[in-house]
Amino acid sequence: MSHAQNPVAPRISLVVPVYRVQGYLRACLDSILEQSFEDFEVIAVDDNSPDGCGRILDEYAARDSRVRPVHLDENQGIGKARDLGAQRATGDYIFYLDSDDTLAENALQAIADRLELTDDPDILLFNHVRTYWTNRVQESAAGELLAAAGTDVFTALERPEYLTMFAVVWNRVYRREFYVGGGFTFTDGIYEDALMVYKTMLTAERIACLEQVCVEYRQRRQGNSMRTPGRKHFGIFEQYARLFEFLDERPHLSAVRPLLFERMVSHFLFTLVRADRILPQDRPEFFKLASAQYKRFKPARFQKPEGTPGLRFDLVERGSYPAFAAVEFAGATKKKLVKRASKMRTALGRRAYDRLYRMYLRRPIDENLAVYSAYWNRGVACNPAAIYYKAKELAPHIHGVWIVRPGEEATVPAGVDYVVARSPRYWEVMARAKYLVNNVNFPNEIVKRPGQIHLQTHHGTPLKQMGIDQQRFPAAAKNMSFHKMLERVDRWDYSLSSNQHSTEIWERVYPCAFESIDSGYPRNDVYFRATSEDVTRIRAELGIEDGKTALLYCPTVRDYQKGFVPRLDLERLCRELGPDFVVLVRTHYFYGADPQLQALQERGLIKDVSKHPVVEDLCLAADALITDYSSIMFDYACLDRPIVSYVDDWEVYSKARGVYFNLLSQKPGETPGATATSEDELIEVFRSGAWKGEKATALRAAFRERFVQYDDGHAAERAVRSVFLNQGVTPSVLPLDQRTPAPAPGAARTAPAVPAQPSGEAGLVSA
Incomplete structure (x- = not known):
């Protein structure tokens, strides 16, 4: 049946089975919805996916009526999900697309054109490429075969060579009347594609080809069910028996x-x-x-x-399996023995502390020992610190030890046990601790033992591109070994997230086998537990005079620059804003002391708080935040106070570092408040009151809706109960409208004192 005979139905129905692909699903749907050809529908079948896939589908459906989600109450498997999608499809053609793959540009237009040119065949075969996390793209073996067919239409008996094509259902489309009329359905188990491909090819009376690449077949490093070893692969015998x-x-x-x-x-x-x-x-x-x-x-x-x-x-x-194994595996076994011997020689040549480490690795794991580190051993800080204090309260039987760099010992709060990195005791605790908690990766030399649990807390929400996405940005990567990076990530058991955006990004850019915990960031608990007294006290400790408006300026590091390069004439800013404002300046921790900032502070123009030990204190003290691309904006949003984005180098930064969304777009959920791209604009933002105006407030509300998703004051508790106590991710996250952030400085001056809620983090606020 030609498309002209059925103008109501879409030309193509894309059936997309969805299960545990939240890191890839957006890319899949975007590749469909951004096609130049628009006469299609998407039947996306959520196969009771336990992650955020169902929510993503509903979000896309709300934006585009062509997306039609189907949510299953029980997991059915990919075959049944495809069958259900085919039953719901109304298009002339059914296109099965896996939810971690993407369509190539203009793929649907090319398919539609070839279908019309070949007068609607039963099956149209087309080309694909394999894409790898390393950004390598591999052509398929079918290119010449598909090109050889031209616009011919044939049967499999006439051209049996086309039965040798990669036997998957996503490199072809099926005429729906042919497919439904033939009663084709998928069988249970894996390897169901091969059976479906051969049965449909041998039944079709009209087959055509298209040599153009239409599908980008993602080769996932982890998480592909076909690449997980086990007895399920024995199902291949039953599938071919059916054939x-x-x-x-x-x-x-x-x-x-x-x-x-x-x-x-x-x-x-x-x-x-x-x-x-x-x-x-x-x-x-x-x-x-x-x-x-x-x-x-x-x-x-x-x-x-x-x-x-x-x-x-x-x-x-x-x-004869012994004879087969001798032929097939002899070479591989020899390579393994050579590699093992090489490793042994390297190990024997290590220094004394490595021998000490190997000795400790042979000792039993201490089930009640946890090791903490933050920012490459820079001290007690960030998410690991909040978890440490909460664990002391909820899991006092677990002894926590912090790793600090030589020379940082004096920064460790009283009563906190610590070891200096690479000291003798360091090797002992790293070898024997049950729990390893860090907001960055531990060094390559650390061995993750069976039985140890690695909790990756992260230290921000990604605006700039991370993980394997950095491969496209040499200034950011700086000769990083992505293979080594992923070997470090392979040690993670759990990854904390403060919002769905982060969860999706982490799972895609770190393609390893960790489990996401949507807990919120423990370091942000203080923003919901600090009182008006805390805010007043912190401002007094920082020397902020009563009645002044404190602006916290936090620029982030530039990968394409060396050292701290001021992007703002702070002297002019302070002069233009007048005496009612005070500017707190915090540079990135990668940078050392800056003489210019020191000089401005000595003149009483700014307060250089770069070395203040607790950034959360600074946020609590500030009436507003001025930042650029720093992830502090996502944390500060917890406080529901004004955020001003000063981004004078957006074009350069976004191209050199790569970003996931446009801060300057003014779109709800992307821009956190007022924006400025020059000093003059920034000054006008404050002079005009736009920094706290109605538009900025509305943008901030949408930004909080998207990014302050799990932060509610109980993130540390969820992390401790889930990882240390095996009690699940509890308590449940409070709805955003039921959370009460710490009072703003102006409100704190008039608000009555509220007793601090017991949290185990009081030391973190005042440390």
Whole structure:
């Protein structure tokens, strides 16, 4: 049926099964919705995904009526999810797209054009590429085959070579009347694609091809069910048994039986030797079943392939696994032995403290010991500090030890146990601690033992691009080894998040096997627990005179610059704003003392608070925040106080560092308040009152809705109960409108004193 005959239905129905892909789902949906061709619908089937996928689908559906989510109450598996999507589809063609893959630019237009040119075939085959986390793109093997077909229309019996294409359902579209009329449905278990592909190809009366790349097939480093070893891969035998039962019922297809037999055995062998599919202890049994299926379905007069592949076929037919293993795994075993010997030589050459570390690694793990570190051992701070204090309250049996750099010992609060990095005791606690808590990664040399639990707390919400996304930005990466980085991330068991945006980003840019805990950031608990007395006291300690408006200026580091380069004439700003304002300046912790700031402070123009030990105190003291790309904006948003974005180098920064959204867009959820791109604009923002005006307030509310999602004063408790006490992520997050942040300085001067809520973090506020 041509599209002209059914103008109401969309031309293409994209069926997208969705499960545990929250880090990739937006990219998938964006690649569809940004297509130049618009006559489509998206049937997105949420297969009871336990992460944020369902919420993402509803968000997209609210913005675009072509997205039609279906939410399942129980997990059905990808086959059943596809079947349900096909039942809901109304388009002329069904296009199965996996939710971690993306469409290439103009893919749908190219498909629609070729469908029209070939007069609506039953199946249209098209090309794809494989994309890797390293940004490598690999062409498929089907390009020449697809190009050779031109605009011809044929059957699989006429051109059996097209049965050798990658047997997946997402590199083709199906005419819906052909597909539904044929009663095609997916079978349970994995490897269901191969059975569906062969059955539909052998049934179709009209097949056409398109050589253009239409799908970008993502090769995930972790999380792909096909690359998780286990017994489920034995399901491949049942799928191919069903295929040959299908052939048995259709004698007219006997001509392609040898080809499909060869495809089956090759698929068995490919699966057998993959370490990410069949476990070594299961290989003999898998080989035995492959041999039995070989003998059962071998066609008469079958000709084995030549060379080494033929030898493998012969060994399978003979059922000789020892001989097969000798041929297949001898080389790999030799490489492993050479690598192990090399590692041993390296280990024997290490210094004395490494020998000490190896000795401690042989001792039992201390189930009641936790090691904490923050900002590359810069002291007791950030999310790890809040967790440490909360653990002392809720899990007092767990002894916490902090790692500090040499020379930082004096910064450790009284009563806090610590070790100096690389000291003898450091190696002991790192080797024996049950819990490892950090807001950055531990060094490469640290070994994550079985039984140890690594909690990654992070130290900000990502505006700038992170993890493997930095590969596209050399100024940010600075010769970073991304392979080494991911090896460090492989040690994570848990990753804390303060909002869905962060959860999605972390899972995509750190493609490893950790579990996300949507707890909020523990360091932000203080913003909901500090009282008016706390605010007044902190301002007094900082020397902020009563009645003055304090502006906290926090510029972040520039990857394309060396050292602190002031982007603002602070002397002019203070002069223009007048005596009613006081400016607190905090430079990034990467920078040392700045003589210019010191001179301005000596003249009484600013307060240089770069070395103040607790940044949360500074936020509580400030009436407003001036920042650029620093993640402090997301934390400060907890306080529901004005945020001004001063970004005079947006074009340079966004291109050199890469960003996830546009701070200057003025879109709700992207811009946190008033913005300025020059000193004159910044001064006018304060003179005019725009910094706290109606528009800025509305933008801040939307920004808080998106980013202050889990922060409610109980994040540290959720982290401790979940990781240390195994009680789940409790208590539940309070709705945003039920949270009460610390009073603003003006309100604090008039508000009655409120007793501090017991939190275990009082020392963090005043430290």
